[in-house]
Amino acid sequence: MSDPDDPAGTHDESDDETASASATPDLDDPQFYLNRELSHLAFQRRVLHEALDDRTPLLERVRFLGIFTRNLDEFFMKRVGGLKQQIDAGVTDSTVDGRTPREQWAEILETTAPMFDRQTECYREVVRPALAEAGIEILDYDDLTTDERDRMRAYFEESVLPTLTPLAFDPAHPFPFISNLSLSLGAFVRHEGDEDEGPIFTRIKVPQNRPRLVPVEEGSRYVLLENLIEAHLDLLMPNVEVLDTALFRITRNAEVRHDQEVAEDLIEAIEEVIEQRRFATAVRLEISADAPEAMVTLLQEQLDLDPAEVFYRDGPLDYRDFTTLTELERPDLKRRPWSPLPHPRFSEGPTADATMHGADLFDEIARDDVLLHHPYHSFDGTVQRFLDAAANDPDVLAIKAAIYRTASDSQVIQRLIDAADNGKQVAVMVELKARFDEQNNLQWVRKLEENGIHVAYGTVGLKTHTKTALVVREEADGVKLYSHVATGNYHSETAKGYVDLGLLTADRDIGQDLATVFNFFTGPSLDESFRKLLVAPVTMREHFTELIRREARYARAGRPARVVAKMNALEDPDIVAELYRASMAGVDIDLIVRDICRLRPGIEGVSDTVSVRSVVGRFLEHSRIYYFENGAGPDDPAAADEPNPQYFVGSADWMTRNLDYRVEAVAPVTDPDIREQLRFVLEVMLHDNRTGWEMDADGEYEQRTPGDDPVWSTQEILMDAARAAHECDDDHGLDTDHPASPGDLLVTGDEADDDGD
Structure with a gap:
């Protein structure tokens, strides 16, 4: 693990990929890093702007006034409270941006x-x-x-x-x-x-x-x-x-x-924390x-x-x-109404009918991976249905799930209880340290244990933040593993307002990796080798670092080199430093960061090729997508065996806490149709001129405006795409042939006609 106070901790000065010290800016210099807390407040200004913007329907403006209050309440409780504790303890150490x-x-x-x-x-x-x-x-x-x-x-x-x-x-x-x-x-x-x-x-x-x-x-x-x-x-x-x-x-x-x-x-301990908060x-x-x-x-x-x-x-x-x-x-006085739609790959029958359609659902996942995109796709008709089918299908042997947050009337929990009642092996990881949900999670732990389900509470020193489920099913040709790797919680209510992704796959390597992760929750240690998943805190940082460095190598060799990363927060100083080095090597880098971003784009000689954008709309952007161009050549056969480009989705942001102090899982995406869907999502977000904001080198944001161009509003376009796919029964789940598609932004050089794959 890297030292969060050493922004160059993962950088090997002897590496032949690195320019000499005399030619490279000192990336330990605080001037290259924005402050985490002030960056978050910049995000809150963008939230408040939705209430100020006269293009926002009136009752939506009222809603954003409430959201701003709630967000600042939480900020003061968590971040300001933590700083006061440090002050009272006499802490005078500076953060990477030079502030005590x-x-x-x-x-x-x-x-x-x-x-x-x-x-x-x-x-x-x-x-x-x-x-x-x-x-x-x-x-x-x-x-x-x-x-x-x-x-x-x-x-x-x-x-x-x-x-x-x-x-x-x-x-x-x-x-x-x-x-x-x-x-x-x-x-x-x-x-x-x-x-x-x-x-x-x-x-x-x-x-x-x-x-x-x-x-x-x-x-x-x-x-x-x-x-x-x-x-x-x-x-x-x-x-x-x-x-x-x-x-x-x-x-x-x-x-x-x-x-x-x-x-x-x-x-x-958790019960004591809840009590202490009352008198804090x-x-x-x-x-x-x-x-x-x-x-x-x-x-x-x-x-x-x-x-x-x-x-x-x-x-x-x-x-x-x-x-x-x-x-x-x-x-x-409101926006046009939106109700999440069924995924075209799943029938529209009620989830209560899962016993009749369970085999069909698993056959569908085995045929091809499925990408779920909430709230464009219904949580009840996809994730809940997957768990319903698993609970009731007589061929399912076991279900494992990691719960970070869930609804107070969670049907997810009820299906796990149903599965145990139906004789299946059920293991659940409930993260008791999920802040502000401790009491809710304690209640679910007790209910699960009362129903004879084995529950793991978390691990000492780590939070379990991964959002994953694993279904083990006996079939004619042997035992198969069905996995759900997601960016969002198993929470039916937030799934209506948070933009999240979920990958349903029968890929055996991913399933075996998930089995290894779940064994860690109940066993003594976390394995340090995985087939496909990037898992924090053991392999994820190393893999992401190498992927960024690889793009830098290709840029220096004159090959296509690009990184596009969508996340909630970019806070880790080591990753920021790696992105600076990649930019100095000539890599094109587009960052779509909802919230905290320590990196300064557009610094001459350091981040000339980096853009930072943020999208604030009717739904909370919560998904994570990572794209690496991977312009491998014959001299790099290992990388040439990987997809071109490479996509990853999962629960982790590029924050020190996610990479080093939480159990996280990020999955590679290999299915061509899903890769096209992800390309479309990133492309639309990078062209957003209605709800998109762009950062300058000082950390200030300016809202993009269409001028005389067509209006590009990410979430409106994705609602239209989901509706079009639903109406024409498109297997993709999103109609990526949107009539106003902004073009192949993610494709570089001479490959602009092959859709980037």
Whole structure:
């Protein structure tokens, strides 16, 4: 494994492929690396832009306001919380970009303040007036008519008041516990007639089990619950004078850890982590812009917050609940509807019919590999159906699955239980350390074990992030292995909104590799040799490094050389350094990175041939695709035996944690039809001029615009392609003969007529 603090750790200076030190820039220099946290915040600016962009349908803009809140909440809980822990521990080491934890913390707070202001401005100046114009009003309480106020007062007394509990802070009462991300109303009060009494701070939690947007008139007029509570404090706290009020919300650190020394302690350790999060250190205070200074000071002192961690908000403090407006029947304010479609390779019968069609499904996979593309293809009609068939087919001997996250009402888990009930051997790896899903996964572990299924909880020092399943089936010509290698979780709900890929294959080498990985979950060690899969943390880094270096060799030899990589994050300094060297050798490199990217494109003499793009649309881009041109010649027979070009799909980003500290699996794609589908996806994304963004060398992004050219919107094109394939029963699953295809971008040189294969 490489040292994440040594960006040149995998580089052999004696290698004859490497230019002399005098001719090569010092790739240890921090100037060549963007900061991870600030790069992530750049992504969040792109998310917020969807709410600001007047081309985005209005209720979608509301949804993106909520997504931005949720994303920044998680960022503060995980990343800012982790930095505060490092600061408190006295850590002063610099990251590869040259920043200490304290410097990163300070820059984050300075960067996020105007982002929150922009979100508030977007709501107050753009979204809220536009909603009102469309007949959906979010009113201040003072804007209600007398009759409406009477009805709201009655609703408050009957449905809200009984749920409220005012908590005073005075000599007789300790400072109240304030839970993470809960919305609170703070009030300074004193008893009526006692002018000499000092103000008493009282906290009222805004209940999360009451509608946040209280309908005054269903579908058209709403008032916020916190405003309703504030207007009726006389009912909640009679016989006191309310001197001042302010809304506030705190964020607590989620980066709490417990070192587990032995596997059987893991469940207890995870339960302790969940409990510790409730009382973890505060890392942010959001409060009304007009809050009294005395209340801000009190909260800072009691929560041990730095003044820089206080964010004054001139509007709602939490936009997550506003997404309930997207449920209104207002198609004129939404995108065109999309429902995931069945894959053309599978029949459209209900998944409950899997016992009748299981053999046909496995025969179909054995005929040719199948590429699933969610949410264009239905999760229930593909992945769920695969597991349904495995659970009920009498010829299936065993099922193994790795669960990182799954739905709270998971049918995936239920099918594994059904399989065990049907006498099949079932082994499940449930990653208890999946952050924010620990409680959900603990519940599934208990249910699986109650049904006699062997469950592995994870491994000491590693997270299991691979998204894989293996089905062992006895057939006339022997035992066959059917594998599912995916980029996304076995989660039916996120599969409707996350763009992910899944490869279904009967390739025996891949199946045997998966069997080896699953044996590691229950056995003592991880094998370090695999037939086809790239597996972290043992072989993946080495293989990806060699693939990048090979492209550099070919570029120096004057052969076609290209790398196209689509991922969520490019963070690993070693991989960034390898890409810089490849660019200096002349390799064309296109990176499609949704989120964090440490690499700076367009640096003269270092990354001239590199482009970095990002796509932000209605679905969250979550798939990983890796493309290497592989222009091998007769002097490189080993590489010449590999497909030209080479494609890989799987669960791993190019992050240090994925390559060195997680169990991951990435599979090569050899089927010509699937390779063509992947080529089409990458081609469309690289031409996107509607939802695509391009990075400059400073790490700033500019949204691409069509100008006079046709509009290329990746997800719209892929929806059209899936619909066309469904209507014409195209075996590919995507119609890659899209009438507006942008051409053979991935094909280089004289090979532009052979579709890149």
